[in-house]
Amino acid sequence: MVHRWGRLAVGALAVLVGAALRPAPLRAQELLDRTPNLSGGWVSYPGTVHFNFLHRFTSSDAPERKVTSAPTFLLAAGLPGRLLAGFHYATNSTLAPNYPNEWEFFGRFGALRQTAGAPLDVSAQADYNLASDGPDGEISAARRQGPVRVLAAVRVLSPLDDEDGAQVAVAGGATLRLARDVAIAADVGSLTDRRPGEDVAWGAALQLGIPHSPHTLSLQVGNTNTATLQGASRGGTTRYGFEFTIPITLARYFGGKQPPAPAAAPPAAAAQAPPPPAAGDTVDVTIEGLGFHPGKVVVAPGTAVRFTNRDRLVHTVTANAAGFDSGEIQPGQSKVLVFTQPGAHPFHCTPHPFMTGTIEVRAP
Numbered sequence: 364m365v366h367r368w369g370r371l372a373v374g375a376l377a378v379l380v381g382a383a384l385r386p387a388p389l390r391a392q393e394l395l396d397r398t399p400n401l402s403g404g405w406v407s408y409p410g411t412v413h414f415n416f417l418h419r420f421t422s423s424d425a426p427e428r429k430v431t432s433a434p435t436f437l438l439a440a441g442l443p444g445r446l447l448a449g450f451h452y453a454t455n456s457t458l459a460p461n462y463p464n465e466w467e468f469f470g471r472f473g474a475l476r477q478t479a480g481a482p483l484d485v486s487a488q489a490d491y492n493l494a495s496d497g498p499d500g501e502i503s504a505a506r507r508q509g510p511v512r513v514l515a516a517v518r519v520l521s522p523l524d525d526e527d528g529a530q531v532a533v534a535g536g537a538t539l540r541l542a543r544d545v546a547i548a549a550d551v552g553s554l555t556d557r558r559p560g561e562d563v564a565w566g567a568a569l570q571l572g573i574p575h576s577p578h579t580l581s582l583q584v585g586n587t588n589t590a591t592l593q594g595a596s597r598g599g600t601t602r603y604g605f606e607f608t609i610p611i612t613l614a615r616y617f618g619g620k621q622p623p624a625p626a627a628a629p630p631a632a633a634a635q636a637p638p639p640p641a642a643g644d645t646v647d648v649t650i651e652g653l654g655f656h657p658g659k660v661v662v663a664p665g666t667a668v669r670f671t672n673r674d675r676l677v678h679t680v681t682a683n684a685a686g687f688d689s690g691e692i693q694p695g696q697s698k699v700l701v702f703t704q705p706g707a708h709p710f711h712c713t714p715h716p717f718m719t720g721t722i723e724v725r726a727p
């Protein structure tokens with residue numbers, strides 16, 4: 364096993380330029396990649412649970428100026444097959460009279476991923492909202508182009524009591540990444556047939572990644588109340604608020620088994636043991652969501668493997684036996700290791716020992 368640190372200087376520059384422009388797999392659950400009223404169609408790695416809380420505040424007129432909070436909580440889990448399932452619970456809903464809160468149970472499918480070579484991210488969501496007592500659906504599309512991600516959605520919503528028939532809503536927005544942990548975002552949306560007194564929905568946000576943590580924070584202003592499809596499509600009072608995202612990687616607590624890479628893993632995935640790549644090629648492994656993706660790679664002797672850390676945490680690639688150790692790979696950075704010794708080389712991350720993977724070196 365040889366560390367070719369000499370190649371790193373040249374390689375790292377190319378990697379950094381490339382990484383800045385290349386979309387990261389499934390990364391859109393981060394607030395940095397979406398807007399206040401659009402999900403961007405994010406799904407998740409299997410085995411990751413997401414708890415997001417959103418609070419939006421209104422203030423009543425003078426002299427009381429009573430501040431009222433309208434929270435929406437999201438609890439969802441990534442499932443195999445690019446599925447996300449969970450619910451939104453909004454405790455202070457104005458959607459339906461005599462129904463003070465909203466439960467929206469949803470499933471979402473990531474049909475197309477730009478990271479898998481598709482021109483767009485396309486997702487479909489179906490849900491049931493207990494307040495409107497009916498199903499809703501959404502098709503969302505997004506495309507990343509350099510620092511910009513453009514998002515759009517079409518929704519079909521169950522009618523509220525005073526509406527005739529299903530409602531259609533359209534929404535669009537964009538995020539602009541200013542730095543690795545800073546983005547600005549904005550969106551507008553509307554029902555094609557708004558109720559009297561209902562405004563075009565809008566939101567604007569400063570989106571922040573919390574360095575060295577998996578969390579993201581949104582500071583936002585807009586005129587929507589809840590984060591359900593119904594709530595995100597209807598504009599009203601101006602509100603200020605914030606959202607905080609908490610992804611929880613279950614592998615951290617159960618058995619340390621590596622969650623399987625999603626079906627949309629980059630073509631470098633070699634888990635099905637295709638012919639090993641020729642020596643001299645570079646194979647990519649992404650470190651994200653406290654896991655190595657793909658978790659197993661088959662390479663020819665002499666192949667360089669580039670480990671790119673897309674988490675907000677420091678990780679390492681450390682051989683279980685002696686042989687190689689990347690040292691700390693900072694968030695957003697890459698390290699290249701060259702594997703020459705035939706055989707299976709299991710490795711882990713030193714700060715997170717439940718993160719495991721294998722490089723298998725096999726003669727062509």
Ligand SMILES: [Cu+2]
Nearest residue numbers: 678679712715
């Ligand atoms: Cu780690």
